[in-house]
Amino acid sequence: MSTKQFVLEVCADSVESTIKAQEGGADRVELCDNLYEGGTTPSIGLIELTRSKIDIDLHVLVRPRGGDFCYSDIEVEVMKRDIERLHELNVQGIVVGALDAEGQVDIERMQTIMEVAGPLSVTFHRAFDMAADPIKALDDLLSLGVDRLLTSGQAKSAFEGRELIKQLQERAGENLLVMAGGGVNASNVEELHDYTGVKEFHMSGAKVLDSRMKYRNRHVFMGKKIAIPEEVVQTIRTGKGPNGVPPLRLPEFELSLVDTGKVSAVKNKILLMK
Structure with missing residues (x-):
């Protein structure tokens, strides 16, 4: 199996971290801001400078605030305007998610967001891990035509949630990419693949300075x-x-920076996977 079938995505919240991610062998970066809030939409300046510094694929988180994923009409309008600007910035995709008050995928709001996204790749983020019924949520994402799902299997880590991730992978088949994220590291990435069958992995690989x-x-x-x-x-x-x-x-008084060594350790494991 070619290593090109495997993808390592690194989450980063600074230009410096995206550079470190690329140096470590990441295939793609998810750019966000405010990791203490679980990630929010990064600034235009951060996106522009990042795009000028790295050559790998760049996906941008579109999340107007921290907290839950149940958004108002005004918040969705903010998201739409952010996505419209992203079309001008040479990014390859967006990372987004919306739930209704009952913990179901908000079909109507997601349809609106995807219409604005157009040709950009759409990843539904870990809002999925807060969904009331993960199987129904996956079916909703399949009906929406979402390209990719990032999930820890509704557990604290992807390794702990590997049973659900396996079920999601089997149900999605070739119609949607399931990406395992949450605590992915060099010691578990191979077993995660072997057990679940997923070929895309998401990690932070951060160290605190x-x-x-x-x-x-x-x-x-x-x-x-x-x-x-x-x-x-x-x-x-x-x-x-x-x-x-x-x-x-x-x-x-803490700064987070992607650790090139952690990224390269996972990448090296992936290169040996079959």
Whole structure:
């Protein structure tokens, strides 16, 4: 089996990360922003500069906000306008998803989005993993003509969800590409393929870098207020971890960057797969 039948997609939220992904052997990049929110639509500037720096296929996440995948008319209008701009930016596809209030694929909104997408490849993202009935959701995606489904098999990781991924792959056949994503790494990618039959894999391969900031105001959070145990808050504020454990860092002082080594490790495994 030719290695060209296998595809490794890397999720990235910066130009630097997309370059690292390409250097590691990625076949395609999914470009997004705000990974702390699970990913949102990247800026035009980020897309343009990324396109000028990498040669591999570029798919762009179209998601107007974090949170759920049940969108208002105005949010869909935002998505449509973003997609219209993407036609001008030499990208190969979009990554998108919409559910209704009952956890079903929102057929009407997806039809609207796909009409605007036109010739761009359409991947339905892990909104699928929040769907109430995965088999019905897959059938809906097949009826819509979606090109690809990204899923962890409705589990914490693709490896844990491999049984459902296998069922989805068998049901989709040649009509839709099922891409396994969520915790994909060099130690499980071969077994994932052997068990499920999928040929496309999605990974982040990210490593966390410490901020270059020397001065750090540990009393202010720039992001959402989240429920953090008081002992953790105190650890962050004081910069002192218990029992010699390194102090926790705030998201403001963490940077995420794709690790070329992690990507190349998975790619090398894929190159040996049959």
